Amino acid sequence: MNQLSPEEAQGSAPPQAQTAVVWTAILASSMVFADGAIVTVAIPQMRESLHASLAEMQWVTNAYALTLSAFLLLGGAAGDAYGLRRVFMIGIACFGLTSLWCGLSQSAGMLIAARAFQGIGGALLVPGSLALISAHFPPEARGKAIGTWAAASAIAAALGPILGGWLIDVGPWQTIFWINLPVAGLALWLCWRRVPDSPAASDAPMDWIGAALAVIALGLLAYGLTALGEQEGRRVTAALATVAGMVALGVFILHEKRTAAPMMPLDLFRVPAFANVNALTLLLYFALSGALFFLPTVLIEAHGYSATEAGSVFLPFTIVMALLSRLGGAMAHRFGVRRLLTAGPVVTGLSFALLVPAVFHGNYWSAVAPVMAIMGLGMGITVAPLSTTVMNAAPGDRVGVASGINNAVSRVAGLVAVAGLGVVATLGFRQAAAWAAPEVADGFARATFGALPPGAPRSLYATGMIGGFGLVALICAAAAVASAWLGYRSVPPAGPEPVSSP
Template sequence: MIGFGGASCDEGVIRAAVRDTPGCAEHAKPWVLAATILGSSMAFIDGSVVTVALPAIQAELTASTSAMQWVVNAYMLFLGALILVGGAVGDRFGRRRIFVLGIVVFTAASMACGLAPNATALIAARGLQGVGGALLVPSSLAIISAAFPEDERGRAIGTWAGFSALTTALGPVLGGWLVDTLSWRAIFFINLPLALVTLGLAFWRVPESRDESNQAAVDWRGGLLATLGLAGLAYGLTAASDRGWSDPAVLSALVAGALVLAVFIRSEAHAPSPLVPLRLFRSRTFSGANGMTLLLYFALGGALFFLPFNLIQIQGYSATLAGAAFLPSTLIMGGLSRWSGGLVERYGAWGPLTIGPGIAAVGFALLAVPGIGGSYWTTFFPAMTVLGLGMAISVAPLTTTVMGAVADRYAGTASGINNAVSRIAGMLAVALLGTVAVGVFGAALDQRLDALQVPPELRQALRNEVPKLAEAKVPPEIGNAERETLSRALDESFVRSFRIVMLVTSGLALGSALCAGLTISRNRQGSVKRS
């Protein structure tokens, strides 16, 4: 997600993935860290810069908003559904081997994205990128755990987190600059030199490691069922904006997705080595932490998908400035992450995990305030600052709470599950809130066209533009005077839909705070260990 780097519990995955390891040779440690930072950065940068490029992609490929939703969701679907499989495969067959495979797949898919002739090809390539990311991200985190013994791991995590924050901050600005000066295709080609350097370091200095104590079969069935179930839900929610909720294809996809996910849960209950051990959800704290994660990252994913369209298409920002608009949030999160991590030790988890999402809810609500025009510093800057503060207070305590809610031997699995939940939440948000935005946009446009007494033929032409949202255009044959009025109507209609979506995300963030308030323990440790 743009401006916010990785998902929740990334650091938790590193801390818990491998325990009591002697580490690798001293001279190799800096190179191992460099390789994993570069590898993770490829995925983090790609997740952030693509959103800035979406308006340019939509314009060049003449695509609908639903196609742009799939450009984001194809990646998030496979990454979120398969990231636990990727971690298990690395533990079983070798973390460096899977890390390298992930880089190769991710880079090949990136090249396919950059060469995509149409939206369909781009969506397919983005899905393949997600598969590569699902292999690359957990393996890179596990390599750090295996390379550094526990007494050195904190410093390694700090270095990794610092560079991750830097790439997160600079990624959208760099991506926007590439879109403005070259093409949106350049944001995918930039992965090639990064991949070559990372592969060189991986083969040269990264030692192979695996979990010798756990050689159970990988739960491929669980990964497949999770992917198919989430794909059905994502398709149904996205198609609803074009077809309507009563359309047979929409209903069939939603029902099929729900049924497959039910089969997934049943499969996990009986699998010898499940991706998602259901026993972990017996912990009220663990279930509550994942519930609040789902709501908070649902809100974040939805808001940050639509914001660049507003900034670029409606407010007139360049892609570079749109990327820079996210810097306040990123810098605040990076600067306060260590401080917020200490809040749990001082006050317990309940306070930060209720206050943080509440502050984020204010930030989302502030995004609904600006109209068309105005200085960034008085319109979007306050919202991004408050949102960054709310997320900074939430993320580090969330990692601590998730890991503390289960027995030590499950800490890595628990962190991985929460990490996957945050990514899946963003995918579902883009699908569902896209449907909300299109519906509100169409209703708002109808009201304005009624007031302007637009002829039926022109009204229908404008209604056909509704699925494009911010990219909607007045037909070229309309005269200049009338064109300006109708363009204003389209822009105001999008702003109306954007405001409703932001208010929905604000409500979801408040729901996240409420979920934490009702489920997270108030004691100083914030959790109760379970076997």
């Protein structure tokens, strides 16, 4: 995401320093990549411990996603302006300290605040991982180094939820945040002692106004969508906040058009392939984030999964996706990018639809794991050609910015999904319970997804949970299948062609 100077891009460091760069990037970015799934596994225990509502648990996830997505592009520019190594170390330290803060939180409000600051640390950290590798490896060795980093990050993403679930089963939920402290400490020490410093470009522009407008717009949208799922009396406030967020988003777009150094250059969206593939990303990652946010909770609450078992449901998905992503180049050459960007989202959408009967059945090996493997198949044949299309749609000197925009779009999609699908889950939860037992419908009328009404039978609660998740999964399936049309439009039949820089 960082715009490296030609000297940096072609430079290299001694072999020992290069090894330290790769390991520092792996340790630091693994904390961020594993974070999302680990937190979703912990939601039931956190909600019970903190006496929190569904909306507060949504904000535990979204406060982090909000600042991460809003500051992600600015984080790359900060590395250019103040030095890659310095900003990267600040990001690691911020992520580690805010992880400690998360673990010490005694209320949902304090945890939400800590998660917001943790997202800022992640926004400084994530762009620096690849930028440091690019800055310290020559072009001929850069691909292997990035491949090592990507493989290790995939392993961390696969094992993180299982480790997080085990920590929750044997101890308090706070341990899922405290586990970041030794990792951050080791990464910080390694970066300080072994990673060479990189020069700062004092004239690199920073779009602080754009970042602030992004936080305001996304924050208002997330608040409005989340509040829709709460008490009836807050519907007007929710609607006003949503409208205000859309207005703020319009102001952000106007600012990005007029400012001399936008953090999100909108002229890239004039390229049809770039616009279509980012719209695909928005729909597909909306579906993925929405389904995976609610999945661990329904398995724990409706089927009695332990946190470790709930975390392990991510394993088939991650393994299959990681294996197929590494074969993305060969598959694109054989089948064509257009076919993969069409078939991949369709398969992924099918997997979301199949989650409905799988979660109703509940058995891990015969129902849930096979469907998660199908989901990994769909995403695995989508991710690599999606990245290829993003890169090929942008001029050579703006590939980093294009990649950063696509990353930010995927984060925003998750933010909107978690905020907006809470009301859907609660609606399905209430309707399923009322349909199964009309005589106790009043007891569920004010309950939210994941909250057992006082005196309600546990079996009826499980039915409501399965119904709520089922409605969410079907909406996610529709969004994923709709994104396939955008994938078909993203690439001409002959394949993507790079756009020359003007």
